Structures are given as structure tokens and as C-alpha cells.
Amino acid sequence: MSVENVLARIAELHQGLVPPSTAAQSAVNGAQFATMLQGQSSSAGVAAPAGAATTLGFSGATATTAGQRALAFAQGEVGQTEQPPGSNDSPRIADYRSSTAGSGIGPWCAYFVSYAAQQAGAPLGEAGQGFGSVSAVSAWAQRTGRWNPAASGTPPQAGDLIVWGGEHVGIVESVDPDGKIHTIEGNSSNAVTRRTHDASGDGATGYVRLG
Known part of the structure; x- marks a missing residue:
């Protein structure tokens, strides 16, 4: 048996x-x-994964503007690093460069925001070509009515790009009641990094509304 x-x-x-x-x-x-x-x-099959909620209370699925969608994408990229540090390169940074026509290995903060905007369905540039330089981002924004100069005193909104002259660009994540500006920035300490700035953006020259 x-x-x-x-x-x-x-x-x-x-x-x-x-x-x-x-x-x-x-x-x-x-x-x-x-x-x-x-x-x-x-x-268990439908429970939200731990950490799924974003700082601003929306995800890519609930974001309603192009800026919010770009921000939701950027939030998921925090922690991406250069490999090796100081190289301005990694497999993921190569993806960021792919959003910009004629791009090459180099400072990549503008590549990062160009890629985030592309993922949001609102690519930068009149032809959606993206930009490899910060000055090109701000020049395009001024040509197309998307530019909010910091000197105006009008605070940015979540999802706006924040620009420091021709040197650096990031994405605004939130603004505190006291004016402090929280950002996500590519090529900051060789990584995609969260930063906090004072109400002036620590000398930001302007903001770009993606839509």
C-alpha cells in the first residue's frame, strides 16, 4: 500500500x-x-508598495500637468549615480542623453531635465530636441513664454524647472510656507540628488513652466 x-x-x-x-x-x-x-x-495583490507615496501626494498615474509628470519621473530617479564617480556617465545617464539631439558625455543636469520632460510627454525645444546646455533651456523658455524670472518674486510651482544662470538646472519638488525650495537635480554630487534651497533658490535666476 x-x-x-x-x-x-x-x-x-x-x-x-x-x-x-x-x-x-x-x-x-x-x-x-x-x-x-x-x-x-x-x-496583497493590490496593496501599494512601501514608499509608493510621493512627497507631493501624487504619482505618475495621478499627475495632471506636464510638470507634475516630469517630477513624478524625477522622484523615481533619485539615487542614480555616475559610474565611476566623476565620469559624467553611467548606463542610466546614457538614457538621459538619448533625449537630446547631438549629445555627448559631459555635464548632464540639462540632459536629466530633458529626459524627464520627454517622459512626461512635454519634450524641451520647439522640435522636442531637448537641450544639453542650461543656457539653451532658459533661452527656449524665454522665447516661448515659459520663463518666470526669479526677480519677479513669484514663487515656483512643483514641477517647474529651476535654473541657475548657464550653470545648472533642476526640478522643483515642493515649496515650503516659508519659501524654502526643495528640488531634485541631476549631476549634483555626481548623482540625481534631492536639495533644499532658500526662498531665493540660493541665487536661482528663473523658473521654467513645463505645462
Whole structure:
């Protein structure tokens, strides 16, 4: 006799020794337990992953403007680093460069925002060509009415690009009630990094509204 047959026979004998009411209750309990497990399994399938909520309370699925969509993308890139440090390169940074026509290995903050804008469906440039230089980003923004000079005193919004002359560009993540500006910046300490600036943006020259 096989092991399976022996186990089956033992189960039959044990069932015969259990009073009918107890056996019925055991069956009910077993069914309830199975249902509970099934419910837990279903819930696990739809639960949001830990850390899914963003600082601003929206994700790529709920963002409504191009700037918010670009920001949602940028939030997922925080921590990407140069490989090796100081090289201005990595497989992911090569992806950022792909959004910019004629790009080459070099300072990549403008590549990063160009890629984020492209992923948001609002590529930078009249032809969607992206930009490899910060000055080209601000010049395009001024030509097309997207430029908000810092001197105007109008604070940026989440999803705006923040520009420092021709030197550096990032994405505004949030603005505190006291005016402090939180950003996500590519090519900051050789990585995609979160930064906090004072109400002036630590000398920012302007902001770019993506839409």
C-alpha cells in the first residue's frame, strides 16, 4: 500500500472517531480559514508598495500637468549615480542623453531635465530636441513664454524647472510656507540628488513652466 493510501485511511479512521457536530464545525472552520487566506492573497495583490507615496501626494498615474509628470519621473530617479564617480556617465545617464539631439558625455543636469520632460510627454525645444546646455533651456523658455524670472518674486510651482544662470538646472519638488525650495537635480554630487534651497533658490535666476 502506498504512503498516500495509508494517510488517506488514517484520515478516514480519525473522522469516524470525531463526533458529528465537532466534525461539522471543523469543516466550517477549515472553510473559513481558506476564505480568509484567499482574501489576504487578493489584498496583497493590490496593496501599494512601501514608499509608493510621493512627497507631493501624487504619482505618475495621478499627475495632471506636464510638470507634475516630469517630477513624478524625477522622484523615481533619485539615487542614480555616475559610474565611476566623476565620469559624467553611467548606463542610466546614457538614457538621459538619448533625449537630446547631438549629445555627448559631459555635464548632464540639462540632459536629466530633458529626459524627464520627454517622459512626461512635454519634450524641451520647439522640435522636442531637448537641450544639453542650461543656457539653451532658459533661452527656449524665454522665447516661448515659459520663463518666470526669479526677480519677479513669484514663487515656483512643483514641477517647474529651476535654473541657475548657464550653470545648472533642476526640478522643483515642493515649496515650503516659508519659501524654502526643495528640488531634485541631476549631476549634483555626481548623482540625481534631492536639495533644499532658500526662498531665493540660493541665487536661482528663473523658473521654467513645463505645462
